[in-house]
Amino acid sequence: MQQQLNLGELKLKQDVPTRWNSTYDMLQRLLSAKDAVIATIAIMRQELALNNDDWVVIESAASILKLFYDITVETSAEKNVSLVKVIPLCGIMNNHIKAHLNNHTLPPRVQIMVNTLDKQLEKRFSNIEKHVLYSEATILDPRFKNKGFSQINNFDQAVATLKKKVGSSLQKTVMTLPSTLC
Numbered sequence: 001m002q003q004q005l006n007l008g009e010l011k012l013k014q015d016v017p018t019r020w021n022s023t024y025d026m027l028q029r030l031l032s033a034k035d036a037v038i039a040t041i042a043i044m045r046q047e048l049a050l051n052n053d054d055w056v057v058i059e060s061a062a063s064i065l066k067l068f069y070d071i072t073v074e075t076s077a078e079k080n081v082s083l084v085k086v087i088p089l090c091g092i093m094n095n096h097i098k099a100h101l102n103n104h105t106l107p108p109r110v111q112i113m114v115n116t117l118d119k120q121l122e123k124r125f126s127n128i129e130k131h132v133l134y135s136e137a138t139i140l141d142p143r144f145k146n147k148g149f150s151q152i153n154n155f156d157q158a159v160a161t162l163k164k165k166v167g168s169s170l171q172k173t174v175m176t177l178p179s180t181l182c
Contacts (some may be wrong), residue, residue, distance in 0.1 A: 001036040001043075012037075024069040027062040053107065060110040064117075067096050084141040086134050088148035090125045097121060129154035134163055 013029045016022040030037060034055070041049050050058075073088055075082045100106065100114045106140050128134055133156035138148045149155040 001040045005036055005039065007033070007036055018078065020072050021069045024062060024065040027058050027065065027155070030058060031062060057107045057109050059182055060106055061113055064100060064114060067093065068117075083134065084137040084144060087129055088144055090121070090128050091150050092119055094103075094125075094150070132158075132161065150156045 010033050012033065013022070013026045015026045015055060019025075036065055038050070069075045071093060074080075075085065075089065097114060101118060103111070103114075106114065129151060135149075135154065138144045139146070139155070139162060146152070146155045149158075
């Protein structure tokens, strides 16, 4: 059908629960092949036809999941250091979902997805700013410093901990210097 419609030939993808981006990939591929899918279903299996509401759900869900796809690709890159980006990216995901939480123009099934994503983000990343390695990496990266933190007290605590570490490290260095250098 794609050839008959002069479209690029694309295979449909299937959602795989263990693959983070597979739902987005599946929805995006379905949207890319929409005309061919509609035509094929109309000819072969009319009982499987997707109505306009179904396509709105697919488009809305794909639109919301796009950010998660982009963030997963960014943090999975092997060429870049990604630890420093975790706190800012978690903030971006939270803001993205919070902006959609009370969006009454979204279809009910997509609102359920947004609510689930909000709960899962809270469950998985609510204490990320208190994690020593993530917070110190974020603070020490000149691109982020305190900008990635949603709670200023988490930033202040991380700075205080980092200052103590630097202070004790300097003290140890001075104590190990030969007396002729002091």
